[in-house]
Amino acid sequence: MELTYYGHACFGVVAGGKRLLFDPFITPNPMAAGINLESIECDEILISHAHADHLADAVALATRTGARVTANYEVTQWLSAQGIERTEPLNHGGRLRLDWGSIQYVNAIHSSSFPDGSYGGNPGGFIIESQDGCFYYSGDTALTWDMKIIAERSKLDFAVLCIGDRFTMGFEDACTAAQWVGCDEVVGVHYDTFPPIKIDCEQAQKYFASKGKRLHLPKIGTSLTLPGAGN
Numbered sequence: 001m002e003l004t005y006y007g008h009a010c011f012g013v014v015a016g017g018k019r020l021l022f023d024p025f026i027t028p029n030p031m032a033a034g035i036n037l038e039s040i041e042c043d044e045i046l047i048s049h050a051h052a053d054h055l056a057d058a059v060a061l062a063t064r065t066g067a068r069v070t071a072n073y074e075v076t077q078w079l080s081a082q083g084i085e086r087t088e089p090l091n092h093g094g095r096l097r098l099d100w101g102s103i104q105y106v107n108a109i110h111s112s113s114f115p116d117g118s119y120g121g122n123p124g125g126f127i128i129e130s131q132d133g134c135f136y137y138s139g140d141t142a143l144t145w146d147m148k149i150i151a152e153r154s155k156l157d158f159a160v161l162c163i164g165d166r167f168t169m170g171f172e173d174a175c176t177a178a179q180w181v182g183c184d185e186v187v188g189v190h191y192d193t194f195p196p197i198k199i200d201c202e203q204a205q206k207y208f209a210s211k212g213k214r215l216h217l218p219k220i221g222t223s224l225t226l227p228g229a230g231n
């Protein structure tokens with residue numbers, strides 16, 4: 001599967017013949033100044049929670065592309081109030097079955113509020129299954145024992161995990177998360193965007209390597225091919 005990194009926790013994956021975009025936060029991110037929002041095409045938008053650094057560009061992208069947006073109930077209601085018609089609400093444990101594969105909403109330990117401070121519903125992560133393989137996006141979360149359930153039910157090709165610390169897992173806990181979900185290939189997100197979440201990238205990659213795992217830290221705007229069926 002091909003993954004393109006757009007900065008912070010925003011990335012796109014081509015899976016099941018569809019272009020999936022996660023947590024669109026591009027135009028307010030100075031580190032993603034080289035990304036032209038108008039150039040991004042997507043069929044599905046997935047939002048892990050209501051914080052502005054995960055949905056800032058959701059309305060603009062959904063309006064222009066006509067993409068379906070999947071998120072928790074409160075986020076989909078918020079989007080509907082802004083004129084977005086194609087939404088699919090999920091809550092923890094729920095699965096959306098589509099013609100190209102499935103999206104399951106899984107537990108994350110975090111907070112969730114809209115830019116105006118109102119309640120944003122339960123934060124979560126996603127397990128994506130398609131003919132091209134299976135991967136897990138943690139969303140913003142602490143390390144949680146619930147991750148072990150993922151390994152029992154899904155055979156992951158790779159995982160996308162928050163690694164920036166302070167507001168989410170740091171890279172040490174993310175490496176433990178990778179062990180718990182049974183995955184050796186990890187893409188790190190949610191780091192370096194703001195001073196409190198700056199990390200030592202070399203140290204993080206060496207730590208993963210010491211545990212027999214590979215931490216990918218792609219540059220913003222670049223793509224990489226990750227394990228999956230046919231790769």
